[in-house]
Amino acid sequence: MALTNYGVIGDSAAGGWFIYPLGAQGAKNHLFQGSLLVATGAGQVSDVSYGGSPFISSAIVFDTDFTVIPGGNIELDNPGPLADQEITGAFNDSRAGSPLKVEIHQRSFAWSASEDDSYIIVEYSISGSADSNLGGVYAGQHLDWDVNDNSDNDEVAFESSRGLAYMYDTSNNAFVGHVLLTQAVTGFRALNFLDDIQDGFTGAEKFGAMTNAARDTIVAIPDDWSELLAAGPVTLLPGKKAVVAYALVAGPTVAELRKNAAQAKVRFTELATAQGIDLIPPWITFTPITAVDSGFRNYNFSAAAGDDTYLAELRLFWHEQGGSGAWSSAVAAQKPFSDSLTAQIPSLPAQAHIDYYWRAIDAQGNYGYLPQGAPAGEYFSLLVADKTAPVISKTAASPDTSGAGPGVLLSTEVVDNNLTRVFAVLQFGAGQADDTLDLLASGVHIFSGLVQGLPRGTQVAYFIVAADSSGNLTTDPQSAPLQTLSFEYLPIVPGDGDSNGKVNVFDLIALIRVLGGTLTPTWEQSFALDLRHNGKIDIFDLIELLKLLSANM
Structure with a gap:
């Protein structure tokens, strides 16, 4: 595999270079180009992936945000301290339009043993400012695979439980991809060259791919695809580094690819221990x-x-x-x-x-x-x-004036989010059974019911009960039934001008006195004598009262 010291993997100018199976006759290159991306937001993405402007005349344009730092030249150790082959290099993002001012030390590890020769680990040690924290930093790898050196026949898959993204073609004889070895996957996206890249791969699109919800994915539509796999967020502390590592992995079948990815994780755990890399969660x-x-x-x-x-x-x-x-x-x-x-x-x-x-x-x-x-x-x-009991207020008993019939109207205000029932318990004295009257909604938080059919003058003790769906219950008065409210059953009878509960000639005399101005009626008398319910007492109410008296003879 070809590595650079400026964030590019498999430089396209040099023909890509991810050869698999290594050393086999007729082995093919499977990688066009790959890139590291480091970002804190859509407006701060440093990378050497495809550029944000549309490609003109099919000329491919790459961003060039990374540059080699002093002492960052490629060094090859064969063997290295921790692997059969190690390659190091270092760069920063000083060429970015809005640099994060990060420095990246890249180190790769490869082994020749048969159980380890189908993957290469690439480790990025990222550091920031020497005097302040930089939080919310995401890192990603964008790999444009061309499986079997063919860009138009690729399919894509991502397995979230393994942190493994990979590609293959319809021949199903080579599977190549990358697996995240550190952190959790924060984003995966399969990118189509025509739909997602050629019109410009913007910073917003890159950061969106790095932070989208990573779900299991299969794109079984052969085309020119690439894949972006991201991790984070990390916090860059002064004088400290955060390490993000991937393994570029291959296999002749998807099962072998998964086995090789799992082996790469085992190897990286050993590398992390040897280097003092923190893999212990909070x-x-x-x-x-x-x-x-x-x-x-x-x-x-x-x-x-x-x-x-x-x-x-x-x-x-x-x-x-x-x-x-x-x-x-x-x-x-x-x-x-x-x-x-x-x-x-x-x-x-x-x-x-x-x-x-x-x-x-x-x-x-x-x-x-x-x-x-x-x-x-x-x-x-x-x-x-719901431990909040209903709240009851403004309970009252008054003669009904709705025209529903002679009776006493009980009304109350009840406030609760899950009210199920409001009712009144009516008590008529010793030796008599209590009765209940359901109060129905008659306005915003207002509940009412009509007491009817009692002998006039009956003394009634009562209290209100409100219950909600959680079993919370409230009474009014709160100490009920030990304490109650009360009313005297004195319903208004239409035509009862002297308020004695019956209609007779004395009510006719009362109405004539009202018409003659010698009697000022109470509101109960006014309601009883306004038989036409038009808000006034006149000769037409006298006619209606005469009809009532005639009917009662």
Whole structure:
């Protein structure tokens, strides 16, 4: 395989160079060109991959952000201290339009033993400023494979559980790809030359590919494809380096490719130990919260986390069980006078069932999870319990004026998010059974019901009960049934001008006095004598009252 000291792998100007099977008669080159990418955002991507401007007259243009630094010339050790062959070089991104001011020391490792001769490990040691941290740094490899030296017949696959991206052609006799050996995969994308590259491969497109959700992928449409596999984020600390490593791997079958990728991971673990590379994830401790009360604006979750070197971030993820699968998240921050870190989940609806987990990242980009099986399927579970009881107010009893019939109207205001029933318990004195009256919604938070059919003058004690779907229950008065409200059953009878509960000639006298101006009616009398329900008492109401008296004779 051809390596450079300016971020290019398999220089296209020199014919690419990833020969497989090595040493075999008729072995072919499978790589057009590859590149390292380092980025913190769409506006800060340093790389030597395809350029952001459209290709004119099919002339391929590459970015040239990396340049060799003093002492960074290619050096070949054959054998090297840790492998049968090692190649080193160093460069920075000083030629970028918006440089990250990073320095990269590249080192490759290869072995001749049969179990190791189908992969090459490429290690990037990235360092930043000498006096400040640079966080949120992503690194990626973009490899434009031309399997069997043919660019138009390739297919692509990505296996997230292995961190393995690879390509092959319809002959199925060679599988080539790269596997991430450090960090978690933060992005994978299969890129089509005509659709994604030829019109310009912009910084936004590169960073999007480096940070998109990496899912298992199979692109079984033969064409000119390339693949980008990214890792991070890492934090560059003053005087420290973050290491990102890949293995370029090959095999005659996909099963052999996977076996070789697994062997490369074993080898890299040995290399990391020998070089003191941190592969230990951060630790997290947390007492699971299984239930919270609904109705709060925010829910605080606190955990302790740390790392042997530097904890870059602790983040809480959550989503509703059975939802679309999209996860919300919040970064945990340290509160004053506390050793723990706290993240907030915003208000949740009552009865919601939430899955959640913690993720910690250190400067090297190692991920630690709690529960440890997250995010693959093991989570903490949270029930948002409705512990807030309904609130009852403005309870009243008054003669009904709706025209629904003689009776006393009970009304109350009840506020609750999951209200199921509002009712009144009516008590009629010793020796008599209690009765219940359901109060139905008659306005915003207003519930009412009509008491009818009681003997006039009946003394009624009552209280209101409101219940919600979580079993919370409230009464008005709060100490009911020990304490109750009360009313006297005095419904308004149409035509009852003297408020005695019956219609007779004395009511006719009362109406005549009202018309004559010698009686000022109470509001109950006014409602009873306004038989036409037009808001006034006149001669036409007298006619209606005469009809009532005639009907009662």
